Amino acid sequence: MDEAGPWGTGPFVLKEGVSVLDKRSPTVIMEPNNDYWNPTRIPKVRIKFDNIISKAEAIDEVIKGGKIDIVTELTPAEAMKVSESSKAGVVESRAKTVLVGVFNQNKSGSKWKNKELRQAINHAVDKNLVLQEGHLGYGTIMPAMITGGSFGYNSSLSPYAYEPKKAQAVLKGAGIKDFVIATGAGHKAVADSIAKNLSAVGISAKVDTSGSDGWDIKLVEHFDWSPNHPYGVVHREFFGQDGGFRSMPVNKGFEDIGKKIVNSPDNQESLTRELEAYVHEQAFALFLYAPSKLYAVSNRVNFTPYRTTVLELAETTVR
Template identity: 35%
Template sequence: MIRKLCIGGIGGVLCLLWGPSGFGLEPFAPRGELRIVDTSPLNWLSIALNVFERLIEIDIDGNLDPGLATGWRWIDDRTLEVTLRQSVVFHNGEAFDAETVRLNWEAYAGLRQPQMMGEFMNFKPGSRLEVVDPSTVRFRFPEPDGAALVKLGRLHMANRQFHEEHGWGEQQWGMLNKAGPWGTGPYRLMDGFSSSQKRSDRIVLEASRQYWAAKQSPRPQRLVFDNTLSRQEALQSINTAEGPVDLVSELRPVEAMSVAQSSFAEQATKRAALVTVFGQLNMRKAGSPWRDVRLRQAINLAVNRQELLGDIKGHGVIIPALAPEGAFGYDAAVTPYPFDPDKARQILQEAGYPDALMLELIAPEELQTQAISISMMLEQVGFTVDLQVLDAGAFQRQTRLKDVDHPPEQRTWDVALRSALDHLNFPPFLLYHDFALDGPSDWVGEEPELRRLYEEILRTVDREQQERLIRQMERHAHEQASFLYLYNPAQLYAVNKAVTFVLHATTLLPLVETSVTDAHWSVRKISGQEGASETRSAQADWNNAEQVALGEKVYVSFCAGCHGANLEGQPDWQKRLPLGNFPAPPHDETGHTWHHPDQWLFDIVKDGGQRFAPPRYRSAMPAYRDMLTDEEIWAVLAFIKSRWPSSIRAEQARVDARGQ
């Protein structure tokens, strides 16, 4: 017998189950639908973070946290032992274990550059994986790899089916081009795709009932990313109506002001985001004046950062170097450059510019307000500024080294304002490597001391020692005024008032902790349907072409991932999986679907397999009542029946007649 005890409290309800197999936590039931407009170029990574998991995760504050690993330790500075989480299964029923880690490790090692970020995310040649037992692996490196934990934090774990049917190509790790049961994460990709270059009009994710993390079980039943709306259109929608949009990301301060007047939405603000706004100084251009540290110091003294924050409604914190406040290695002991226009003028004269220095300032459209303010400040101390605000493509062609159409020394700009996200929370990579140490946007050139510190950081596996070295890197970069240091911006979102949105320091959108309240439109819609009289529809008419066409579309989006594109089901569907449940059965004439009446088939789709399962059996068939309308469920059944031979349809019709 299975017994259950629920304990209520301020934080919610905790339910314990016990019986022959011991204690367990009962997951909260997912509910509702969340509609999201995310214009971030890293949308593909947000999708991956919801579908896949990694041995090591980056938590809401940017810290390293156990994921599919329960723990790790350095046996020595070249051997990392990782203990794996047990009883985890993929969306297709495959078990996660050490062999899964080996499969993904070998696929990763087989690519020249798995990650779009760069080759710095590769493991060194000669690195290898040793399987100790099904729940323990050891990574052995030819030399100390101080970034090993960071790299494992972006090594998404996919199942064998994914690698056999699709896999990831060069610079594509984590980008999903096809829906399917690929991960162990809180959500399964049901429809759509997202990559760095292209994304479908709509991306649909469904809560996984097999998710292992019961205490943080996925809250919304369904996530829908709408890529047909611009940010401005989405903002207008969420401010003026309930339902079409629940969450809009990447707001600019001026856009966020409109949310305060809305009856439907509110502003959500993440003040400890891992984002830096700064100015690059072009030291690569021919005859660049910015190689003179005095000039770099002068421009840093010329900017009134407090006034700049006022121009963006106070949404930010002034920082002394590149690392955002609260980032790994941020040094609170370093004082930001003060606003000292007199000192800036004096330095300009000492550097040989007693009159004026011509300066070309470029900025992307998203930083136009900041660029105008900074250009006015610079002109007040003796710079003559030519300001150019560029669209995203033009800005990238000016600043990304591989995209420039002329050699770097022929680029005429002097200062490029930009915003950089360090979603790894490891400043040596996405900040210092990218912008100062041979990265794709390195306009600093050679900086021996930064390079020495960078290499030393990567040679130590001691996190405390790494943090001390990053602080040294920050202090050196500050003293050398290698960049125009500005501020760490808050990240702004528009959110439906009936959504409890949990914000992450990475600014990405893992949504497992986010939930909808009883007042949310999707919950009210379902509640309104409960208790209504059960009226039998026109049923599933395989001869109705319109109904069959709708059913095929719904089947492809919600059913084909498990039951097969041709209704063939999963291999060995009558053989139990390691956890005791069965693979997804076929819906063609070889299966048992036609043995049941229409209403029973309708009910199992709507209410889920658990309603009809025997005691202690854990069905993987989810309930679709929150995702599909009754009309769509009947249409799916019509499509399935349309694929049967006439003899099977006739037999099922007799079964259906007896079942009424």
């Protein structure tokens, strides 16, 4: 929305304002496009975006039934606050997100090249407890990198079971005594919960938010914005040879399945399920959960979120 309206060919037309990273007008107004090609998706509401009000102020407005109807990207703590309102509620989207701990296989002397040790860390962490303590239960435990109901989800897989005694024996036998969890401030509660789990199996775990090197796992949240290509958008980003989050040697087994996916357009889903099974068995990451996306929504509004986390409002109506 880089030019003043009116213009637009989607469900809405831009009526007023501009909104790009380096230039935002105080308000942006969008109106239904009555010439939209799909008449069943012509919006029934006029949308006004407020680019000045702070998030905290916007949440307070929703809670008291004020001028704001929808606030996006709530934290779990903000969602709990909204849930206590009689004039608004929380809409939870089981989005195509993933939160995992990336093992640092590339650091000097890393023991995380050993599959059995990566599996042991997965068995040492109670994912349900981490979800509750880190995200107040707003999320879905995952066996690998794809959420249930999404393209390529492998229903034959189960999350790694919480087996602390088994994990402790393996980790102690390998001489694992210390462990560093790297994270940003947004996932510190998750990291603290993981550290508590690891302490219970005899490992001295430290949470590092400084961005320094030397970590054992780094918490990374990512989302799948593609309709049917999680290999290219998710798996390759974490484990592929050109992946932005990769911290491991190139893995031939992973690359071979990836090539089959790219070269077999008619078998995409079955091959993606095969890749999920391989990633799970190899325990390339500490698999945690898919964080839900949370919205504060006024009781005046019917709002349906999209799993891609893109803010689509064509189906939004005013009661």
